[in-house]
Amino acid sequence: MFRKIHIYVLIVVAGLLTGCVKSDPVVRMSSDISFSAPVVRGMTKAEVAGEIEKYPVAENFCVNAVWTKADLQAWGDAESVPYMDEVEVAYNSTTGSWDSQSVDGGKPYVWPFDGKLTFAAFSPASVSGIASYGSEGLALDDFFVPASISGQYDLMYSQRSYNRVDNTNLHDPSTYQGVDLVFRHALSSIKFQVKSSNNYQEAGTQVKVMGVNILDTYSKGDFNENVSDGQSYAADPEWTPDSGVKSSYTYWNSDEGQLLTTAVRGLESEGKVVPNAILLPQILKDADHEVKIHVVYSIRHDGEPDYVRQEAELSLSTSTVDEWEMGKRYIYTITVGVDKIFFSPEVENWEILENRPNVTI
Numbered sequence: 001m002f003r004k005i006h007i008y009v010l011i012v013v014a015g016l017l018t019g020c021v022k023s024d025p026v027v028r029m030s031s032d033i034s035f036s037a038p039v040v041r042g043m044t045k046a047e048v049a050g051e052i053e054k055y056p057v058a059e060n061f062c063v064n065a066v067w068t069k070a071d072l073q074a075w076g077d078a079e080s081v082p083y084m085d086e087v088e089v090a091y092n093s094t095t096g097s098w099d100s101q102s103v104d105g106g107k108p109y110v111w112p113f114d115g116k117l118t119f120a121a122f123s124p125a126s127v128s129g130i131a132s133y134g135s136e137g138l139a140l141d142d143f144f145v146p147a148s149i150s151g152q153y154d155l156m157y158s159q160r161s162y163n164r165v166d167n168t169n170l171h172d173p174s175t176y177q178g179v180d181l182v183f184r185h186a187l188s189s190i191k192f193q194v195k196s197s198n199n200y201q202e203a204g205t206q207v208k209v210m211g212v213n214i215l216d217t218y219s220k221g222d223f224n225e226n227v228s229d230g231q232s233y234a235a236d237p238e239w240t241p242d243s244g245v246k247s248s249y250t251y252w253n254s255d256e257g258q259l260l261t262t263a264v265r266g267l268e269s270e271g272k273v274v275p276n277a278i279l280l281p282q283i284l285k286d287a288d289h290e291v292k293i294h295v296v297y298s299i300r301h302d303g304e305p306d307y308v309r310q311e312a313e314l315s316l317s318t319s320t321v322d323e324w325e326m327g328k329r330y331i332y333t334i335t336v337g338v339d340k341i342f343f344s345p346e347v348e349n350w351e352i353l354e355n356r357p358n359v360t361i
Contacts, residue, residue, distance in 0.1 A: 031111040034097040034178035035063065035089055035121075036169050055183060057091040060103065061123035061156075064133045071163045072118045074229040076135040083117060084109060086133070088125045097167075097178035116165055121158040121181050137225030137235060142242075145187075145219045145280055149249060152278040156183040157225055159233040186223060186237070188324035190214065190277040190332070192251060192267060192293075196260035197337035204302030207336055208257030210309070211250070211296035212267065214316075216289045218282045219247035237326060239281050243288040251277055257298060257307075264333055281326045284317035291316045297336050312341045321345045 055061075065084035066075055073079060087109065090102040101108040111117070122131055122138050132139050138157045146152050158181040171180035194209050218241035226236040252267040252274050266273035284291045292315050298307035316332070324330060329348040334341065 031166075032099060032101070032108045033111055033117075034092070034095060034099045034167050035119075036097050036171075036178035036180045055123075057093075059123060060088055060090045060125040061098070061121050061158075062086045062088050062125045062128050062131070063100075063119055063121045065117050065119045067112055067115050067117055068163075069115045071116065071231065072229075074135060075118070075160075075227075080118075083112075084119075086128050086131065088128070095177060099178075111166060116163040118163060119158075119161040119179060119181065121183070123156045123158075123183060124153060127155065135227070135229065137227035137237075138223070139225070140223040143221055143223060143280075144245075145217075145247065145278075147247060147249070149251060149275060149277050152275075154278060155186040157186055157237070158183045159235075160227065162231060162233075184237075185327040186239075187278045188281045188326065189329035190251075190279055190324070191329060192332050192334055193264050194258065194260055194267060194334045194336065195264045196262055197335050197342075199262050200338065201261070205338065206300050206307075207260045207297060207338070208299075208307065209260060209267070209295065209297045209334070209336060210255075210257045211253035211294075212334070213253075213294040214249045214251055214277060214279075215292040215294055215313070216246050216248060217291050218243065218245065218280050218289065220245035221280050239326070241280060241282050243286075246289055249277060249279075253296070260297075260336055276329065279324065281324050283323050285315065285322065293332070293334075295334060295336070295341060297341075299338060314341065316345075318345065321347065 063084050064086060065082075066072065066080040067083045068080050070079075087100050088103045088106065089098040089100050090106070091097075092099050092102040099108065100106045120133060120137065122128075122133075127140065127143070130141050130143060132141075137160075140155075143155070161179055161181055164179055167178050169178060169180045171182075192212050196207050200207055221239045221241040223239055224237065226238060228234045228236075252269065254269070258265070258268060268274065282291070292313055295312045295314070297310050297312075299310060300307040321330065331346040331348065333344050333346070335344075
């Protein structure tokens, strides 16, 4: 009697395992999933030569994935099975790729024996607490821009990588190993550089810039990727700023100041150009706020013992640049004259120059 019961139990277990094969992925042994993240792009739709950056090896990112028996039709539908849920991955210097077991306490994820995986990721991994991922892609609730420029970071989301079956890199298999992911910048990059309008030193006058501050920017908001399901990636990402939360940022300041010449220079601290501000994309002037720049500078004429401190406050909303868009870098050249300050903004797709509007205030 005991032997019959034992056989019956084995048959039931075997039946359950067979049932799992029909709807869930069966993993391959010793076939770990790894990722290559060589590509970081701006918001342009076409890939332009020189637009590609390398993802920083010191950074971790989080990966989501679903399994489907055939090609993915819609993320989260009845035919897709969750496979990776915000799994953090880190760089593996031995393999030259990112994987889950390189994270402290992480476990390997392996490729299914059959079917296909579709991946999506966001970076850095530290925003996972406010992130969620679903059929419409990445959503971030109450994202807040850090108050310090040095503490700000490049928030990114990846395009979906569809219907993958192994670690083959489809973007650049000769250089990179692992599933390739194309990341896009979700924020705006702001840079200031300075010059004097004339060679005042020849006339015995010195002009120094002492500080640059960004005033009254929206600093908190919600992000939605708004992916449209299909066999290729399409999305309409957007930010919704919280109009009740505004911040000002100290971009740069110095007790000694930086002497200006007619040559354009970046603002420097201890001999190094200060990092760009990475801020929330936004309209620069609306009913609730107006983004401005506050510049502190000093002027001294020959024969005078001290510099005379001056201040100027200018709107960053102009006829040619009235909005900071996702994935774009805005380079403002601040030109200081004895009589006035003016500036001209340049707009880049983070790496590739898109246009250079000249603005004088």
